[in-house]
Amino acid sequence: MATEQGAVPISTAPAVGQLVEHHGKMYTTIKEGRAFILIPPNTRTVMDPQAKAKAAEGKDVPQNVFYNPIQQFNRDLSVLAIAAFGEELCGRRRGKREREGKKVGKRKERKGGKVEVGGNQDGVEGEAREVAPAGEVDGALQEAQRKLDEEVDRLAGGDVGLKQPKVDHEAEVETLVQLQGSKRKADDLGDEQALGEAGIKRQRTEEHISGANGRDVPAMMVQNNTGAGAETSVAAKESNGANGTSNTGSQPNGHPDPPEWQPRFRILDALSATGLRALRYASEIPFATAVTANDMDRGAVASIRTNVEYNKLSGKITPNLGNAMGHMYTAAFPPTDSHGPHHISGRYDVIDLDPYGSAAPFIESALQALNDGGMLCVTCTDSGVFASCGYSEKTFSLYGGMPIKGNHSHEGGLRLIINSVATAAAKYGLAIEPLLSLSIDFYVRIFIRVTKSPADVKFLAGKTMVVYDCDNGCGAWTTQFLGRNTRQVGKAQAKNPTFHFKHGIAQAPTADRHCEHCGSKTHIAGPMWGGPLHNAAFVEKLLKDASEADATIYQTKQRLEGMLDTALNELNVLSEADTTWTAPNKDATFPKTPPETLDLHPFFFIPSALAKVIHCIAPPEAAIKGALRHAGYKATRSHCKPGSIKTDAPWSVLWEVMREWVRQKQPIKEGALREGQAGFRIMQAARQKVVGSEAAEAVEGSSGDAMPAADGQVSGAGEIGKAEERKVMEVVFDEALGRDKPGKRLVRYQQNPRENWGPMTRAKGSA
Helix, strand or coil: CCCCCCCCCCCCCCCCCCCEEECCCEEEEEEHHHHHHHHHHEEEECCCCCHHHHHHHCEEEEECCCCHHHHHHHHHHHHHHHHHHHHHHEEEEEEEHHHHHHHHHHHHHHHEEEEECCCCCCCCCCCCEEEEEEEHHHHHHHHHHHHHHHHHHHHHHHCCCCEEECCCHHHHHHHHHHHHHHHHHHHHHCCHHHHHHHHCCCCCCCCCEECCCCCCCCHHCCCCCCCCCCCCHHHHHHHCCCEEEEEEECCCCCCEEEEEEEECEEHHHHHHHHCCHHHHHHHHCCCCCEEEEECCCEEEEEHHHHHHHHHCCCCCCCECCHHHHHHHHHCCCHHHHHHHCCCCCCCCCEEECCCCCCEEEEEEHHHHHHHEEEEEEEEEHHHHCCCCCCCHHHHHHHHHCCCCCCCCCHHHHHHHHHHHHHHHCHHHHEEEEEEEEEEEEEEEEEEEEEEEEEHHHCHHHHHHHEEEEEECCCCCEEEEECCCEEEECCCCHHHCCCCEEEEEEEECCCCCEEECCCCCCCCCEEEEEEECCCCCHHHHHHHHHHHHCCCCCCCCCCHHHHHHHHHHHHHHHHHHHHHCCCCCCCCCCCCCCCCCCCCCCCCEEEEEHHHHHHHCCCCCCCHHHHHHHHCCCCEEEECCCCCEEECCCCCCHHHHHHHHHHHCCCCCHHHHHHCCCCHHHHHHCCCCCHHHHHHHHHCCCCCCCCCCCCCCCCCCCCCCCCCCCCCCCCCCHHHHHHHCCCCCCCCCCCCCCCCCCCCCCCCCCCC
16 A cells, blocks of 8 residues: 655656655546646555445545546547648638738738838827838737737746736737737738738836736636636737747847647547546647636546646646536536637637446537537447337437447447437538547547538438347348438539439338248437448558557557457448548548448347347358358458348348258257248348349449439448349358458457446546
8 A cells, every 4th residue: 555655846857656745635646648647645546346345445446536447448549530630621721821821922912012011009108100011010919828828828837926016917918919910911812901900019028017917907817627618728819820939030020930830630528537538638639728627526637637636738738617518518518708809719629528328418518519620529428328129218308319229339339420420510500520430438439520511411311220120030131221322414414513413302212011031020320320330541641640640549459440440341331441441631631521421231130139130050150151252242250249240142142142051051850940930031031133243233332322222221331132933143252252351460359358348427526
């Protein structure tokens, strides 16, 4: 047990295994990534069946602020994903600024590069008017900015009660605002008189203040960390993308060189707990200009402040005490008295929602608080709701759809959650694009790009599906999309290469209430997302970054590579996977997924589950994959479950393969199947009607087509049509063809990392 003998102050450089004393309390350190957090000694970090007995003996202390080391994979993945997304977003912003800068430069050249400064402003008489170069105005702006920043830093870090020189803050801020407005006019409008209209006024006084409490400082200079509407940093700093560095050079007129322009990239950890995510984002994403760590529990915010101070990140992370929804709505819709020509948006580029349970209550406020083109990161740990039929009424109330039953229930839960985000966003003209969607252990993690695009929202109905699931029989399913997005092809297309779509209502389903394969009853699941779960370009970037990552920082590196590689391979079953994310795009590293793209082959099956239906010995995974590939279909694995197979083959083909497995390899024992069982009817069916190549042609359909068939339904991964003439399908169980190509050995699925691991209980108490 730790003792106070070797305790060090919080100002000491962070290190693993330190015993830290702060405000009369003792803490031990935990390192993850490049961040450190402080927790009380003997704090519980595992689910232990003997926790109560150990707590009574003082050997195990319940958590005051929630921390689960099992979710390090989630945090490692989030850092990589946000870093990759931020690089692309900041790159686009730099490119846009450069293009606009060239236009402004050309306008200035035409105007001669001179602007008029001075004149009577705000009642100041007798000021001479003069013509000054634009560079001198830039220097004056930087000088006013620097002095204002120094005063804010002094007030934020000064000791109360010490008399310090007082500056007329109102005059300084007014001067800065005038300069900013003048420069904006000069740059954007190219008007020589713009700066002359505003003028430069710099007034100082010799008055003093009796304390450093910020009482006389204007509201825009002081950040408030105690309310739900607290903003995250000094507006003047963020308006220039400043990162806290000082100017070292100087211009010919004596003013310091302006710092290199840096795009704003703001991150919100809305439910921060210990602040570990915010700490990692601030320390491992160098271009992040501001990170807000919000929590409504006072003990959690106190823990965040302590950890931020210990990690020496006070200049980058802003702890905030408040309701997460309230804070996000305030960021989206600030008070009206803060509006004006110099208002700086408080919205975020990335919002991370990682609650204990469902993220559903926070979705709408997060969508509002995101910048256009921002990324929403969502974690839901209530898999007993979204991936189970035990609480279907709760699933519908949270996610707007019914859950699906079977081995593919977790992928069904992913699609339910994505659809709930899509429908919430659509009401405000926001379109979503899943960049990466994963089912991990006991939770799901989704990264979604959100853009303002009413045109793309029109495709949502055509990407929303319900599923008819034979959950009590053979396990087959049939999908039915609610809308149709039909590409219009005609003479206008020759003149205008842009494709036009007609959005309509899908035809009524032709699927019977009984399964066509085994005759069992089917149940409805959904509505749920019917588009792709990932963006291939984004996943490839993450996979590249993960392979180059430092294993000492990203300790789950092996699993990151394995799961990302598996997720990327899932997209191979899409009919246009090779071309969907390869279209040239000058502004984006991650090409946008076309809004009409459908996933006509959702979900997966497990060979052992099919063998259980017909009561035979389960075939090897490689044998089934080899048979499907030999027949002309694609077959890969799903990241959701080990032993899974994701394919574009219809269920009629899958059952024919299983019948041939029984006939060629593993005959069923006599009496194993009885009439009335699902497997009995399947084994009584005749040989498959069409050969594999013809089946592939029957189910072939591009992502832009309205529906794969006239009736608007897809069975399994794309049901084939009825054929009048029966042809025998050749089934060859080629295990060599079914095996993956030899390469790097990857950890694709989680192994139990330790005894008694899991989601852990909710934290109680206060720090």
